[in-house]
Amino acid sequence: MARRVSTQSRIAWTIAAWAVALLIFFPILYTVLTSFKTEAEAIAGISLIPSGTFENYVEVQSQRDYFKPFMNSVVISVGSTLLALLVAIPAAWSMAFSPTRRTKDILMWMLSTKMMPAVAVLVPIYLIFRDGGLLDTRIGLTVMLTLINLPIVVWMLYTYFREIPGEILEAARMDGASLVSEILYVLTPMAVPGIASTMLLNIILAWNESFWTIRLTTTNAAPLTAFIASFSSPQGLFWAKLSAASTLAIAPILIMGWFSQRQLVRGLTFGAVK
Amino acid sequence: MGNIVLKNVSKSFGATTIIPDIDLDIADGEFVVFVGPSGCGKSTLLRLIAGLEDTSAGTISIDGRDVTAEAPARRGLAMVFQSYALYPHMSVYNNIAFPLKMAGESREAIDRKVKDAARVLNLGAYLERRPGQLSGGQRQRVAIGRAIVRQPKAFLFDEPLSNLDAALRGTMRLEISELHHQLKTTMVYVTHDQVEAMTMADKIVVLNAGNIEQVGSPLDLYRKPRNLFVAGFIGSPRMNFIEGAPAARHGAPTVGIRPEHILVSRTQGEWQGRVGVTEHLGADTFLHVHVDGVGTINVRAGGDVEFGHGDTIHLTPDPAKLHRFDGEGNAL
Amino acid sequence: MATRQTRTLARFMMAPSVLLLLVWMIVPLAMTLWFSFQNYNLLNPANVSFAGLFNYKYFYTDPAFFQSIANTLILVGGVLVITVVGGILLALLLDQPIFGQGIVRILVISPFFVMPPVAALVWKNMIMHPGYGVLADIARFFGATPVDWFAQHPLLSIVIIVAWQWLPFATLILLTALQSLDGEQKEAAEMDGAGFLDRFRYLTLPHLARAITVVILIQTIFLLGVYAEILVTTNGGPGYASTNLAFLIYRTALLGYDVGGASAGGVIAVILANVVAIFLMRAVGRNLDR
Structure with a gap:
């Protein structure tokens, strides 16, 4: 099966691919580099060699209290993911293992709720949040992101669960396993990888959600998306600091993303592309 | 022991009738093969006996006890699936031990029975492996091992050899027949392959469109087929x-x-x-x-x-x- | 699997998800629909009255409305074209025998994980800034006048930023699909005398059809609601040049405090999204059945 490839053409392809890849990656790379420059260096033309100062990181924390929005992001994205899993796991489970004629329709309907534009319900949600005292609270935002991502979580889990052969569950039943031991010893170990991937992907989606997180918070519950967006109002030149804040905001998710890129394709295409 | 009686059993999925009405006696210790073309209802019939499907009407009794409404686990049967249905996250040892653990047996008893089964099935060297590391024939033997340790009233086989290549199928056929002679336990075996039916069965049940066409010993069916369907189905060429x-x-x-x-x-x-x-x-x-x-x-x-x-x-x-x-x- | 007991249990297990989503879909939508027929301004909340179709008329006659719809379609369409075509080309490139493929993949996928405000600010300040941006530096190096991207080409700038975010996603999915193409099929086509372009047209492209559908569906869901990128770069301007429907509604609601008007816009956005959705769901539903 291995095709003969001349070293020459291989090198040519390698150069082309790396050039394109670096071009695409450049804005991120440049941000990271700029975060280690002084503000004066940052605006002094293209330079790929920073002076290596950590001052920006120190200042982002000391002046803007970076840690607070960071914790908000963690709590909200992890919290909403766990909440969504809690609701979605039984649903996806039953759809995968006891499908009815309507299962497909229900799944499609769930996906269609994702089609509803967020702005269309901005006003009522804003009013409900205002009247319920939920504006700028972690709880409110967590519930919001749970609802937003629930359809995707159900879908992802469904596609993972569907691949667990039903015969194995029947075998467990024949082997005398009660419902509890069936779930404990057979289902859970087989479902854990799928649940873990779903969790990872959903944390990424929740971390980066940038409509509700910006609109429903001001200061107390503002996660990193809102924190970074607040840099858009001009306050003089602060690019090195902006770069430092950006680097901190994207680094954890970038690393998680690199680890989950295989599952990302499966998960986000609902198993349609593997 | 393990005689199974089906009375007026029928099964429908919504408006589709899979099995109109079946009566069948399976004697204790008998090797019964359900054979027929795909879609004839043979697997459904087996799953009804197993309790994995509900009957639409009729009664199923095992050892004279009505089990129609009982959960699969309570019926005291063991089943070998077409896909083997081994637990992929457990070692061979744990796969075979699983039904014993579920039955709450002591650690020593489990160990002894698993080792016994492994010896009978030549699996001794593979006990610590995962199913994914085994060949098709070995997986098949693990599935059988998991079934025999329970000492069930009857074994149910759902096309167990259809995923194996021709040579291995011949070997496994012999092994299952040999097992039946050793254990003398009732076996109900579903296949679409009339060669398997002829070579293994004490009694063949030929099914077509959910109906029993004929019941008899292999040579009965070969010599005196009751109708064109059985005559055409049994015998090769x-x-x-x-x-x-x-x-x-x-x-x-x-x-x-x-x-x-x-x-x-x-x-x-x-x-x-x-x-x-x-x-x-x-x-x-x-x-x-x-x-x-x-x-x-x-x-x-x-x-x-x-x-x-x-x-x-x-x-x-x-x-x-x-x-x-x-x-x-x-x-x- | 299909005993009566398990089926009843299944319904109970499904109920929370279905009910939550049902409430989440119906309550706000009903409220939006209700508000859209009311005169309701947050600055004057005591004075709410029935407005009939006034809000719709108001929204409909606003020149910004049509521009925002056009902008929405250009934004979605532009990004889809760039990412699908670019994604196919990139996927073909990455599918070649190259050294360090794993690292190249990681570099290419990275922009997808960058949160929208960061992506927009980085492009705005460090790449496209007319004074200090990288593009301006390059232009000056060649003796050209730097382009003031967000003043001169506001919508195009946003299309570029959003396309940069989504190109990795399209590439990754198309690459995965490409790698699942049966090697023997390619060899059979080569034996049949098919050249590179023939193979691409008759073998690769049909094989990718499903993946392309999925890419279009998922991106459309997210692209219809592009918001943060506009907020932190152009803020919809100059004028309404880079305002999409989502941003217009936000402006009306939370900057203009006009609940009725924004709700009418919201209803229109739902209708627009549904028109798009119906076509997409059909295509995808069919594709997913296979």
């Missing part, structure tokens, strides 16, 4: 069917003759034809003969007959082995 004038001469609308019951001659016989494809298997030769007014007849001749493509040949059916069928397809 397939029985030749002849209709019209040549059949009328034997006093029936349709007559059937098995390839091995036809006499071959270069000079004289009842039918004259031309030889088409010949298949030399060494011990046997299969001739496909085109006979005018009769059709293509398959003949099983000895290994040393030497007919070539296009030769003229004379065929005579053995009158004692001729099967006669009426207009409805029932044996006369």
Whole structure:
């Protein structure tokens, strides 16, 4: 099966691919580099060699209290993911293992709720949040992101669960396993990888959600998306600091993303592309 | 022990009836094979016995106890699935031990029984492996091991050999038959392969469209098929069917003759034809003969007959082995 | 699997998800629909009255409305074209035998994980800034006048930023699909005398059809609601040049405090999204059945 490839053409392809890849990656790379420059260096033309100062990181924390929005992001994205899993796991489970004629329709309907534009319900949600005292609270935002991502979580889990052969569950039943031991010893170990991937992907989606997180918070519950967006109002030149804040905001998710890129394709295409 | 009785059992999925109405007795210790083409309801029938599907009507009893409403685990049966359905995250040892753990047996008893089963099934060297690291035949044996440690009242097999290659299928067939002789436990075995049915069964149940066509020992079915369906399904190569004038001469609308019951001659016989494809298997030769007014007849001749493509040949059916069928397809 | 017990249990297990989503879909939508027929301004909340179709008329006659719809379609369409075509080309490139493929993949996928405000600010300040941006530096190096991207080409700038975010996603999915193409099929086509372009047209492209559908569906869901990128770069301007429907509604609601008007816009956005959705769901539903 291995095709003969001349070293020459291989090198040519390698150069082309790396050039394109670096071009695409450049804005991120440049941000990271700029975060280690002084503000004066940052605006002094293209330079790929920073002076290596950590001052920006120190200042982002000391002046803007970076840690607070960071914790908000963690709590909200992890919290909403766990909440969504809690609701979605039984649903996806039953759809995968006891499908009815309507299962497909229900799944499609769930996906269609994702089609509803967020702005269309901005006003009522804003009013409900205002009247319920939920504006700028972690709880409110967590519930919001749970609802937003629930359809995707159900879908992802469904596609993972569907691949667990039903015969194995029947075998467990024949082997005398009660419902509890069936779930404990057979289902859970087989479902854990799928649940873990779903969790990872959903944390990424929740971390980066940038409509509700910006609109429903001001200061107390503002996660990193809102924190970074607040840099858009001009306050003089602060690019090195902006770069430092950006680097901190994207680094954890970038690393998680690199680890989950295989599952990302499966998960986000609902198993349609593997 | 393990006799299974089905009374007026039927099964429908919504408006689709899979099994209209079946009565069946399976005696203790018997090896019963359900055989039929795909979609005939044989697997559904097995799953009804297992309790993996609810019956729409009728009763199923095991050992004289009505189990129709009982959960699969309570029926005291063990099942071997087509896909083997091994637990992929458990070692071979734990796969086999699982039903014993579920039954709450002591650690020592489990260990002894698993090791016993592993010895019987030649799995001793693989106990610490995961199912994914085993070959098809080994997985099959693990599935059987998981079934036998429970000492069930009966074994249920759902097309267990269909995922194996031909050579392995032959070996496993022997192993399962051997197992049956050792354990003397009731076995209910589903297959679409009539060779498996013929070689393994004490009793064959031929199913077609959810109905039982005939029940009997392999040789009963071979010698006295009750109708055209059974006659055509049992026996390999397939029985030749002849209709019209040549059949009328034997006093029936349709007559059937098995390839091995036809006499071959270069000079004289009842039918004259031309030889088409010949298949030399060494011990046997299969001739496909085109006979005018009769059709293509398959003949099983000895290994040393030497007919070539296009030769003229004379065929005579053995009158004692001729099967006669009426207009409805029932044996006369 | 299909005993009566398990089926009843299944319904109970499904109920929370279905009910939550049902409430989440119906309550706000009903409220939006209700508000859209009311005169309701947050600055004057005591004075709410029935407005009939006034809000719709108001929204409909606003020149910004049609511009925002056009902008929405250009934004979605532009990004889809760039990412699908670019994604196919990139996937073909990455599918070649190259050294360090794993690292190249990681570099290419990275922009997808960058949160929208960061992506927009980085492009705005460090790449496209007319004074200090990298593009301006390059232009000056060649003796050209730097382009003031967000003043001169506001919508195009946003299309570029959003396309940069989604190109990795399209590439990754198309690459995965490409790698599942049966090697023997390619070899059979080569034996049949098919050249590179023939193979691409008759073998690769049909094989990718499903993946392309999925890419279009998922991106459309997200692209219809592009918001943060506009907020932190152009803020919809100059004028309404880079305002999409989502941003217009936000402006009306939370900057203009006009609940009625924004709700009417919201209803229109739902209708627009549904028109798009119906076509997409059909295509995808069919594709997913296979």
